[in-house]
Amino acid sequence: MTPQPSAPNLSFQDMRRHADPLGDGTIARILGDWPTQGWPGDDAPQWKRIAEVNRLFGEWADNASLLHWQAPSMVLGEEAAQALTDYVRQAQALPPWADPQKIQRAERLFMEHGALSCILLFCSSLPECYVRPDLADVLHTAGQLEQHTEYRIRSTAAMIFPVMMRGGLDAMGGAGIAQTLKVRLIHSTIRNLILRGAPPDALQACLSALPPLAQPAAKPTLYQTLFARGWNVADSGLPCNQEELAYTLLTFSHVFLRSLRRLGIGLPRADEEAYLHAWNVVGHVLGIERGLMADTMEQAASLFARMQAQGRSQALVPDPRPALGTALMQTMAQSIPWPVVQPIPVLLTRYLCGRETAHDLGLDRRVPLASSALFWAMLLLARGIDTLVRRWRPRFSISRTLTRVLGYHFMSRVLMSQTRPLQLPDGLLNQLDAVVKGWSEDPHAPAWLNQLEDRLTTHGSWNPGVARSRAAP
Numbered sequence: 001m002t003p004q005p006s007a008p009n010l011s012f013q014d015m016r017r018h019a020d021p022l023g024d025g026t027i028a029r030i031l032g033d034w035p036t037q038g039w040p041g042d043d044a045p046q047w048k049r050i051a052e053v054n055r056l057f058g059e060w061a062d063n064a065s066l067l068h069w070q071a072p073s074m075v076l077g078e079e080a081a082q083a084l085t086d087y088v089r090q091a092q093a094l095p096p097w098a099d100p101q102k103i104q105r106a107e108r109l110f111m112e113h114g115a116l117s118c119i120l121l122f123c124s125s126l127p128e129c130y131v132r133p134d135l136a137d138v139l140h141t142a143g144q145l146e147q148h149t150e151y152r153i154r155s156t157a158a159m160i161f162p163v164m165m166r167g168g169l170d171a172m173g174g175a176g177i178a179q180t181l182k183v184r185l186i187h188s189t190i191r192n193l194i195l196r197g198a199p200p201d202a203l204q205a206c207l208s209a210l211p212p213l214a215q216p217a218a219k220p221t222l223y224q225t226l227f228a229r230g231w232n233v234a235d236s237g238l239p240c241n242q243e244e245l246a247y248t249l250l251t252f253s254h255v256f257l258r259s260l261r262r263l264g265i266g267l268p269r270a271d272e273e274a275y276l277h278a279w280n281v282v283g284h285v286l287g288i289e290r291g292l293m294a295d296t297m298e299q300a301a302s303l304f305a306r307m308q309a310q311g312r313s314q315a316l317v318p319d320p321r322p323a324l325g326t327a328l329m330q331t332m333a334q335s336i337p338w339p340v341v342q343p344i345p346v347l348l349t350r351y352l353c354g355r356e357t358a359h360d361l362g363l364d365r366r367v368p369l370a371s372s373a374l375f376w377a378m379l380l381l382a383r384g385i386d387t388l389v390r391r392w393r394p395r396f397s398i399s400r401t402l403t404r405v406l407g408y409h410f411m412s413r414v415l416m417s418q419t420r421p422l423q424l425p426d427g428l429l430n431q432l433d434a435v436v437k438g439w440s441e442d443p444h445a446p447a448w449l450n451q452l453e454d455r456l457t458t459h460g461s462w463n464p465g466v467a468r469s470r471a472a473p
Helices: 021-031 045-057 078-091 100-113 115-129 133-142 149-164 176-195 199-204 222-228 242-252 254-262 269-285 297-312 321-333 344-353 355-360 369-389 398-415 426-438 447-456 464-471
Strands: none
Touching: 021 045, 021 078, 021 176, 045 078, 045 176, 045 222, 078 176, 100 115, 100 149, 100 269, 115 149, 115 242, 115 254, 115 321, 115 344, 115 398, 133 242, 133 297, 133 321, 149 176, 149 269, 149 321, 149 398, 176 199, 176 222, 176 269, 242 254, 242 269, 242 297, 254 269, 254 297, 254 344, 269 297, 321 344, 321 398, 344 355, 344 369, 344 398, 369 398, 398 447
């Protein structure tokens, strides 16, 4: 029997002081003790070990590659290599409550919606993720959105696509488990760097305020920036703690499904619960507590609202969120070839996420009247026609077609760029390329609607190279 989540009885304050014992213990064994005071030096062994672990990630090409994988000890040393090997062996197992049929159903749903799935992730899931000041603050410090927005977007896609592609979670040829284990260890590395040691040590020492450090490097790396930033455990709990991880998980499951509903193309209840289930399995592999997961949309909506309210109560000055929201929207706008349509991602985000989220992210500023009029005219007309035509064709949706067009241009210029490919193994990139080409026609749309979509995207298969040359303004 699937265990029921117990989130209503959990204390978020406790969850903010709880992270990931397996991942954190692994990184603590790999990195060892940092200097008790001051800067560790650019030649510290920890920097070399972090670089070596990142290199070894490349060997985790798919789920099959994890089965008998062992970390070499040449650079890491015996203890660190054994720690990484132990982590892979233990963390790759799916939970006993994982349901293969629900997972496969969720995979089909994500891929069936294709480019629409992508645009919803980046116009609803990510914006809602950055609403919480505690999450936004870490990204702001690392400069991952303001200065490296496309990199952050592609890094997110590099986990989501392998997870939701066929067999990503439950087949040896899939790669969802392999990619998720990388992300989990990255989270633990971030925690170790910010706290300058293992989370249990920081909690035991009652570090009320870990002061920032002056960085001797002229151009510090991301890891050095995180090490130097400083942290207040008493006020903020642990970085990337259980509450934050569970909230982020809901942005990829609940918020995605909620967005489909708001576009008028919501799924049957069984499909929604299958999708939530698949992401709960991902959450388990990421090290998230089962009690912080939701099995129904009602549970998810309640849990998400509580977590978001808790996050909003932790105000930061200066507020990092508007800069992050602007950077995300600008990146999306730059992928659209028509100037009048470029503000549409902002308008779509407002519609999908609501006024409060738009205000938090600084997305409530005025947009050109022509763009606003176009957006609302398309939205209202599409919803009206969809409601009428679905009496005879239940899967018909102009809303889906219009959103697919935006998703196509975003993918072709950002996610599927041949000059800046996703950081995935070559074999997986080839699988993804084949999947995207299969999205070139909506099987639920009539021929005339697919022809209209071709005029707004490209004729034939969605080949990224052809798309960029055709769609360039």
